[in-house]
Amino acid sequence: MKECNCDLRDGDAKTAVFGSNEMLQPAPVDTIPMEPTTPQIAYQMVKDETFAQTQPRLNLATFVTTYMDDYATKLMNEAISINYIDETEYPRIAVMNAKCINIMANLWNSPEQAKWKTGALAIGSSEACMLGGVAAWLRWKDKRKAQGKPTDKPNFVISSGFQVVWEKFAQLWQIEMRQVPLTLDKTTLDPEEALKMCDENTICIVPIQGVTWTGLNDDVEALDKALDAYNAKTGYDIPIHVDAATGGFILPFLNPDTKWDFRLKWVLSISTSGHKFGLVYPGLGWVVWKDKKYLPDAMSFSVNYLGANITQVGLNFSRPAAQILGQYYQFIRLGFQGYKAIQYNSMEITKYIHSEIAKMAPFVNYSDDVVNPLFIWYMKPEYAKNAKWTLYDLQAKLQQSGWMVPAYTLPENIQNYVVMRVVVRQGFSRDMADMLLNDIKNAICEFEKLEYPTPTRIAQDKNIAVKGTVFTHNAHSNAAKK
Numbered sequence: 253m254k255e256c257n258c259d260l261r262d263g264d265a266k267t268a269v270f271g272s273n274e275m276l277q278p279a280p281v282d283t284i285p286m287e288p289t290t291p292q293i294a295y296q297m298v299k300d301e302t303f304a305q306t307q308p309r310l311n312l313a314t315f316v317t318t319y320m321d322d323y324a325t326k327l328m329n330e331a332i333s334i335n336y337i338d339e340t341e342y343p344r345i346a347v348m349n350a351k352c353i354n355i356m357a358n359l360w361n362s363p364e365q366a367k368w369k370t371g372a373l374a375i376g377s378s379e380a381c382m383l384g385g386v387a388a389w390l391r392w393k394d395k396r397k398a399q400g401k402p403t404d405k406p407n408f409v410i411s412s413g414f415q416v417v418w419e420k421f422a423q424l425w426q427i428e429m430r431q432v433p434l435t436l437d438k439t440t441l442d443p444e445e446a447l448k449m450c451d452e453n454t455i456c457i458v459p460i461q462g463v464t465w466t467g468l469n470d471d472v473e474a475l476d477k478a479l480d481a482y483n484a485k486t487g488y489d490i491p492i493h494v495d496a497a498t499g500g501f502i503l504p505f506l507n508p509d510t511k512w513d514f515r516l517k518w519v520l521s522i523s524t525s526g527h528k529f530g531l532v533y534p535g536l537g538w539v540v541w542k543d544k545k546y547l548p549d550a551m552s553f554s555v556n557y558l559g560a561n562i563t564q565v566g567l568n569f570s571r572p573a574a575q576i577l578g579q580y581y582q583f584i585r586l587g588f589q590g591y592k593a594i595q596y597n598s599m600e601i602t603k604y605i606h607s608e609i610a611k612m613a614p615f616v617n618y619s620d621d622v623v624n625p626l627f628i629w630y631m632k633p634e635y636a637k638n639a640k641w642t643l644y645d646l647q648a649k650l651q652q653s654g655w656m657v658p659a660y661t662l663p664e665n666i667q668n669y670v671v672m673r674v675v676v677r678q679g680f681s682r683d684m685a686d687m688l689l690n691d692i693k694n695a696i697c698e699f700e701k702l703e704y705p706t707p708t709r710i711a712q713d714k715n716i717a718v719k720g721t722v723f724t725h726n727a728h729s730n731a732a733k734k
């Protein structure tokens with residue numbers, strides 16, 4: 253055959269992707285390539301670099317949605333080009349957003365009478381927490397100014413089980429964070445201890461529904477009651493912002509009688525993650541205020557060209573709209589009963605794993621209660637004394653079968669405890685739970701045959717001997733902050 257003089261390897265429509273020169277070159281790291289390549293080659297390179305490192309549904313570390321049905325996925329993909337902020341171009345999306353806020357406000361028993369409830373769309377709970385926190389800060393500031401009092405030393409009170417966003421809030425806005433320590437006996441925010449940390453400069457108290465570290469709920473009703481007495485005694489009016497990143501979509505469906513929301517006097521704002529148990533792909537968060545009067549004017553922009561007065565609040569300007577379609581789809585598709593069924597299954601499977609873990613000789617659960625679809629456990633101290641392995645070894649072992657089950661140390665005061673956490677989301681069945689439990693049992697069997705301690709065991713023992721503290725594994729402890 254005659255050689256052709258064209259260079260097929262250059263990357264044109266006829267080039268086989270894996271016969272191209274690009275596939276022999278390293279991918280760009282520092283500078284943009286001089287020349288274009290075909291979309292097929294570019295697609296392949298980017299796709300191959302982002303091969304899932306685990307199966308997302310075997311990732312029991314994350315709280316964030318990893319399963320939506322085909323219609324939801326189609327709907328969101330079709331909306332991928334829509335910028336939420338272009339309200340004039342897509343006014344119906346702004347209205348849909350307002351409907352989602354109404355639905356959530358009513359799930360949380362909002363007393364607001366207006367047709368459109370007061371809330372905001374966010375990229376996740378982080379932005380939603382920031383907005384709730386800033387609103388509390390500005391309200392406090394306005395009041396202090398009106399009284400001619402200084403406004404330079406604001407603080408807020410939260411348990412040491414806070415999610416990292418509250419550290420960001422404190423640092424970015426320069427608001428002091430006062431932490432109520434968690435202990436093994438006091439596993440959630442202690443209202444009395446929280447009030448001891450309050451003063452005239454406290455902008456709000458932040459209880460958490462679904463503490464990231466432990467899965468537990470702070471008792472908002474008890475806090476509200478104690479705070480009511482405290483405010484009456486001191487003349488302050490310190491409010492509550494509830495960080496309900498997880499609980500905001502669990503409690504209304506599974507514990508409708510538990511009072512943690514706008515039924516309580518001092519709860520003025522609530523934030524949640526639409527992309528956690530709201531069952532939408534990332535990034536989606538929501539914040540709702542009890543009434544428009546609690547949203548400072550300085551934060552809100554009203555638009556009236558939609559046939560209604562719609563209030564817009566946010567840190568970002570442009571943002572994807574697809575998540576709003578995803579959330580509204582889920583509300584319509586599932587309805588109250590559908591959400592309840594999914595959250596119920598997640599809870600039942602969590603309780604099942606929780607009870608099976610309790611039966612395993614090496615382990616003890618951190619709490620007997622399972623109030624959200626996640627829980628943590630640790631190694632029994634008496635077992636740990638003679639064990640040749642740690643939970644970090646178990647994490648690594650499970651990873652070999654594709655599971656991501658994080659081991660990490662608890663926050664300050666109880667940082668000596670290495671724990672392991674499982675978050676059960678939609679997409680995780682009882683059958684999968686049995687596979688996980690079997691893998692854990694098999695791993696324990698193997699570990700018990702070890703003749704010599706593993707490196708993490710040696711490091712942990714050394715640390716206990718030298719400092720009286722357990723080995724802290726930084727790379728892993730970050731997993732808890734997700």
Ligand SMILES: *Cc1c(COP(=O)(O)O)cnc(C)c1O
Pocket residue numbers: 315375376377378379381415417460461462463464495496497498525536537734
């Ligand atoms: C996940 C979480 C956050 C942060 O939420 P994102 O949606 O990831 O931004 C804040 N607070 C708590 C309690 C969380 O669990």
